[in-house]
Amino acid sequence: MVISEIRTDIETVEKNISxxxxxxxxxxxxxxxxxxxHVIDRLDGLCQQANPPAELLALQQAAEQLKNQLEAIDIALFRRLREAIRQGRCSGAALLHLIDTYVGRCSGGRQAQQQxxxxxxxxxxxxxxxxxxLPQETIEREPQMVHYQKTPARVILDLIERAQFTEKDVFYDLGSGLGQVSLLVHLLSGVTANGVEVEPAYCAYANACAADLNVPNVSxxxxxxRTANYATGTVFFLYTPFEGQLLQDVLNRLRAESQRRHIRIFTYGPCTRPVSRQSWLTAIGQTGVGNELYKLAHFVSAPVVVGS
Ligand SMILES: C[S@@+](CC[C@H](N)C(=O)[O-])C[C@H]1O[C@@H](n2cnc3c(N)ncnc32)[C@H](O)[C@@H]1O
Incomplete structure (x- = not known):
């Protein structure tokens, strides 16, 4: 009974030509x-019994083989896409179209989210x-430094849409982790994109990704x-990389930059609340505080008064 159920499950996947x-x-x-x-975990459990029937072992092999064959399609797909990016054939509208075709923008981009x-x-x-x-961390984080967690890709697409980058912009992801935000922002918008990351292993990983994809305007x-150089930055993104006084110290650095040129800040997650309390920033649209913490928020600094 179980064996025939599992066989049917495998055949159903196998015969789905799409x-x-x-x-x-x-x-x-x-x-x-x-x-x-549903299939392999179940088979693994059954095959752990003493002397499992040969039929079960054969099904286990068939399920593994089927899984490998399906995975091989994606391996080839992404190998080809990476090569197209390297050769400059897959960026901007072409990459966005490709994302739409393969996976769509997915749900939730502009909806309220609690988590x-x-x-x-x-x-x-x-x-x-x-x-x-994935690299191992090599340094001990201070208590106010938040651990690595990546920004959902739909939030990055939302950021790109709302930022409307121009060629004068330079983007910074503060606490850039493995680099996906800056890579995607650059590939889709063409803006020069940087990341600042305290963990050397993450930073090396991100730079290796940028080199592998042959994108020189991402670093x-x-x-x-707290101590990085932001002299060129105009658009900053923070996915809650730090909290408390550490966050305030970095915001004070950004405030100093805003006195030299107009800057914009996008935030995501719990850091939005303290950022929304900065008197020198104005929220554009909804701030994402309240019950919409996991929603991209957008802030701008006051215009710089020339000659003041
Ligand atoms: C929530 S993760 C965000 C990662 C990245 N922005 C993304 O979305 O993929 C926070 C990152 O900030 C980094 N970080 C924490 N404190 C930092 C500091 N003082 N300076 C630079 N990076 C820091 C952490 O190592 C971690 O990679």
Whole structure:
């Protein structure tokens, strides 16, 4: 009974020809999830019994093989996309169109959210950027330094849409982690994009990604955001990289920059609340505080008075 149920599950996936078409990335993710958690996990449990029947072992092998074949489609897809990016054939509108075609912009971009959430768009961007093994942290964080967690990709798309970058802009992701925000912002908008990251291993990883994708206008600076050089920055993004006095110290640095030129700040997550209390910043649209903490917020500094 169990064996025939599992066989039917495997055959259903095998016979779904749409899964074998590269374009159907989202259905493939669902099928791979089903294989992994419904079929293979179940088979692994059953095969752990003493002397499992040969039929079960054969099904286990078939399920693994099917999973590998489906994964191979995505491996080839992302290898090809990375090569197209390297050669400058996949950026701006072309990359956005590709994202729309393969995965859509996904839900929730502009909706109120109480907590962080990832979707298929993140699986797509992870596969696009993560060619290497994730690095181990090498330094001990101070208590007010927040650990690494990536910004959902739909939030980055929202940022790009709302920032309306011009060629005069220079973007900074403060606490840039593995670099995905700056990479995606640059690839989709063309703006020069930097990241400031205190953890050397993350910073090296992000720079290696930028070099691998051949994007010279993206760079990651290994520094504490309290002391980094922001002389060129016009648009800053913070996905709650630090809190308390450390956050205030960095905001004081940005305030000093705003007295030299007009700057814009985008925030995401709990840091939005303290940023919204800065008297030198004005919120554009909804701030994302209250019950919309996990919503992108946008602030601008006052215009600089020439000659003052
Ligand atoms: C919530 S993660 C955001 C990562 C990245 N912005 C993204 O969305 O993919 C916060 C990052 O800030 C970094 N960080 C924490 N304190 C920092 C500091 N004082 N200066 C620079 N980076 C810091 C952490 O190492 C971590 O990678």
């Amino acid at each position: 899964l074998w078409k590269e374009i159907n990335f989202a259905s493939r993710i669902a099928a791979l999830d089903f294989l992994e958690f 962080i959430g990832y979707d298929n768009l993140d699986l797509f961007t992870n596969s696009l950027f993560d060619g290497q093994t 990651f600076i290994q520094a504490d955001a």
